[in-house]
Amino acid sequence: xxxxxxxxxxxxxxxxxEEALIFTGARQVGKTVILKTLKSDLEKKGEKTYFFNLExxxxxxxxxxxxKNLFKIVSIAKDIKTYIFIDEIQYLENPTNFIKYIFxxxxxxxxxxxxxxSAFYLDKKFKIFxxxxxxxxxxLYFKGQNKYLTLDFSKLSLIEIDELKMFFxxxxxxxxxxxxxLAEDTVEKVEVLREIAYSYIxxxxxEAGIKQxxxxxxxxxxxxxxxxxxVNSSELASVLGVSKTAxxxxxxxxxxxxxxxxxxxxxxxxxxxLTKMPKAHFLDLGxxxxxxxxxxxxxxxxxxxxxxxxxxYKLLLDKYGGDTxxxxxxxxxxxxDFVLDEQEIAFEAKAKFRKNxxxxxxxxxxxxxxxxxxxxxxxxxxx
Numbered sequence: 001x002x003x004x005x006x007x008x009x010x011x012x013x014x015x016x017x018e019e020a021l022i023f024t025g026a027r028q029v030g031k032t033v034i035l036k037t038l039k040s041d042l043e044k045k046g047e048k049t050y051f052f053n054l055e056x057x058x059x060x061x062x063x064x065x066x067x068k069n070l071f072k073i074v075s076i077a078k079d080i081k082t083y084i085f086i087d088e089i090q091y092l093e094n095p096t097n098f099i100k101y102i103f104x105x106x107x108x109x110x111x112x113x114x115x116x117x118s119a120f121y122l123d124k125k126f127k128i129f130x131x132x133x134x135x136x137x138x139x140l141y142f143k144g145q146n147k148y149l150t151l152d153f154s155k156l157s158l159i160e161i162d163e164l165k166m167f168f169x170x171x172x173x174x175x176x177x178x179x180x181x182l183a184e185d186t187v188e189k190v191e192v193l194r195e196i197a198y199s200y201i202x203x204x205x206x207e208a209g210i211k212q213x214x215x216x217x218x219x220x221x222x223x224x225x226x227x228x229x230x231v232n233s234s235e236l237a238s239v240l241g242v243s244k245t246a247x248x249x250x251x252x253x254x255x256x257x258x259x260x261x262x263x264x265x266x267x268x269x270x271x272x273x274l275t276k277m278p279k280a281h282f283l284d285l286g287x288x289x290x291x292x293x294x295x296x297x298x299x300x301x302x303x304x305x306x307x308x309x310x311x312x313y314k315l316l317l318d319k320y321g322g323d324t325x326x327x328x329x330x331x332x333x334x335x336x337d338f339v340l341d342e343q344e345i346a347f348e349a350k351a352k353f354r355k356n357x358x359x360x361x362x363x364x365x366x367x368x369x370x371x372x373x374x375x376x377x378x379x380x381x382x383x
Contacts, residue, residue, distance in 0.1 A: 003142055003178070005030065007129055008037060014127050015042065015083075020099050020112040022089075025131030026258035026283070027200040030178045031115035034131060035085045038113060042083050050074040051085040054092060064093050067101040076110060083111045090116040090207070099126060118207070118256055132258075133284040134176030135318035136383045140167060142181045153380040161380075168379045172311050173295050175286020186295070193290040204257040210250070215240050219250050223260060223280050224291035228309040228337070230277040230329075231262060251280075258283055261317070266326040266339045268364055279327055281313040298375055308349055308375055309337055315382035316340070316347065328361060336361055339368065350374045 007023075014021055015038065023031045032053075039049050052073065054060045062069040076082050089095045095116065102112055103126075115131075140148045148164065156164065174180050174189045177196060183189040197220075205213055218240055223231075231251070237244040254260045262278035282288035288310055289295050294303060301307055316325055316338055324343065328336040334357035339346045346361070350372040358370055373381060 003030075003033070005034060005131075005138060006135065007131060008034060011038060011129055012041065015111075015113075017127070018103075018107050018111075019127040020103050020114065021129065022099070022126050023113075023115040023129045023131050024258070025115075025117065026133070027117045027203065028177055028179060028196050029131050029133050029258075031117070031131050032087050033178075035087055035113060035115055039083070039085050047083055048077070048080055049083045049085065051087070053087040055088050060091055063098060067098045070102065076106075078109055081109055081111060083113060086112065086114040088116065089114040090118045117258070118204070130258075130322075132176075132318065133286075134178060134181060136168065136171055136176075136315070136379060139171045139176055139181055140164075142178065143167060153383050156380075164379065168383075169297060172285050172298070172307075172314075173289060175284040175289070177284060177286060180286055189286070190290070190295065193286050196287065197290055201257070201259065204253060204259075208249075208253040208257075210253065212242065212246070215242055215246070216250050216253075219247065220254070220259075220291045223254075224282065224288050225303070225306075227281055227288065227306040228279055229306075231280045232277060259287065261313075261322055263313075263322075263325050263327055263338075266328045266341055266365075281310050283314070283317070285310060285314055304375075305349070308378075311375070312338060312347055312349065312373065312378055312382070315378060319382055328365075330357075330360065334360055336370065339365075341365075341368065344368050346370045348372050 011021065011023075011034070023034055025031055036051065039051055042049050050073075052059050054063070059073060062072055070084070074082070074084060089098075092098055095114075099112055099114065102110055134142060137149055140146075145167065148160075151160075153164070174186070174193070177192065180189050180192045180196075183192050202213070205216055210216055219236065222236065222239065233244045233247045233251070237247045240247065251260070251262065255262060260280050260282055262280050264278050265276075289307075292303065294301065298304065298307070313325070320340055320343065324340050326339045326341065328339050328346070336346050336357070337348050344367050346365075346368050348358075348370060361368075361370065371381070
């Protein structure tokens, strides 16, 4: 069965444009299914298509030798547009140069549509789509709850609200990896998350050339237990017994492999507002809970604060995108969890409500509206 994703609607608009289309995201988020769905769309319209995966060593060897070897793999006609789908393009030694060469020399008759699980250098000639784990609405679609896809969550009946609360609890506990969502029970869900953590992420570690695998995983566990805290590389290096350079490299790989996101602070007054250290959040809630070893329901958790902050980040990410999300913090610790300055809106967990810090924030940013938000209503506001 093919499950529709929101990103497909956007991607289909570019199938007949000149740009190469690149789908990036963590392993197992559904990039291959997206490519095959687009390939099927084109074939239904009579277009000529090819699909291959660079996990195949023969294809990889040929393309690493020369981009021109693409014509040994597929047959290209000069007078017909050919759509070439390449999965796992990050395995190439220089994927950017390969894509640029095909675009510069053959864009008149070749359209590249590729996927990659790392964020290599990208060119403006490429149209990039960031494929994340499922949003809450996509999650509902995968669970067969199509009736909720277009409904306004703030205008539901009490019965509908009770039903969606149950689904939302599952979503925030086990996350949005498609295979996890489709797993039949909680035991299978945890096993799939374990496979993602220790099989697929291990590939990211190997490809990044990281030798101290144990320390990389230890950092994952530490970050899962301090979500929303400032990321101090020197302190983390001391805890792990490695260099600050090593920690910075681990964080870089985690971010470029789409497992965590470091968000920057918003500031005007450099002397009073903390401006250097970012905060880290997991891009998938299930993966965060796996490394934290905690799948307890929200009401029974001892990590409610940090868990809730990561929930809000995930909802904001799916609704607004990641580039616009920041946080605000003063030197004496007053903080607003999330600020979207471009949209002139901020969000604060209600459990941390303190009128005084709102006053200071409003004095500096009167144009930004502050929304307090609770676990009970966050999915209705941001879902």
